Amino acid sequence: MEAAGRLFFGSGLARVSMDDLARELGMSKKTIYRHFPDKRSLLAAVLDHQFAAVEHTLAAATEDAAGQPFAVRVQRFLIAAGGELGRIGAPQLAAGRGDTMLRQYVEQRVDAVVYQRIDELFREGHEQGLLPAPPELLSEITRGSLERLLMSELPRDLDWTAADLLxxxxxxxxxGAIRPTGQGVDDERPRAVIPTARDDEQEVGP
Structure with a gap:
């Protein structure tokens, strides 16, 4: 599984065959097939192993940030999540070509391991009055931003690390992109929210 993981995530899933893996291990394909009946079952086992490592890393990041300001907790979790998802190529696996069942599996694991925890953080922040915007909106924006970032060429074009971009x-x-001078990322004072049509209706009244 370790050898398969190196090949799958180093060369790309589609480019790695069972022959490649057999050569890497110095054994016959027949020996590999005794443990895994096909490439998909081997890949599923490798992904299980990888997502277990992702969960461990995110749990550690959450524990390390315990007691920190809310902004720091969210930031550290998302940076850790982005680093882990980028490391195993989860966005590419979920969006790329190949086995439909494996793509669905990756989507489900990413949702359970990463996005459900993000949802919980945003709900917590909203309940504490730290995030005036609806948590569901923030979750959708963050999901889209994270996946697009990991799929983009921005790290190369801007010469920033993934952590810097995240x-x-x-x-x-x-x-928001505009902040008063001297206001730091750890400042948790509620920010102004862009007015909506609903706000105007409530102000007009009967």
Whole structure:
């Protein structure tokens, strides 16, 4: 499984055959097939192993940030999540060609391991009055931003690390692109919310 993981995530799933894996391990394909009947079952086992590692990393990031300001907790979790998803190529696996069942599996694991925890964080922040915007809206924006970022060429074009880009993305999504001078990322004072049509209707009254 370790050898398969190196090949799958190094060369790309479609480019790796069972012959490649057999050569890497110095054994026959027949020996591999005794444990895994086909490439898909082997890949599923590798993904299980990888997502277990992702869960461990995110749990550690959550624990390390315990007791920190809400903004710091969200930022550290998303940076850790982005790093892990990028490391195993989860966005590419979920959106790319190949086995439909494996794509669905990756989507389900990413949702359970990452996005459900993000949803919980945003609901917590909203309940505490730290996030005036609806948590469902923030979740959708953050999901789209994270996946698009990991699929883009921005790290190369801007010469930024993934962590740098994720910090800027989280900061912009949660607090806006324009900030008064001297206001830091750890400042948790509620920000102004752009007025909506519903706000206008409530102000007019009967």
């Amino acid at each position: 910090r800027a993305t989280v900061d912009t999504v949660l607090y």
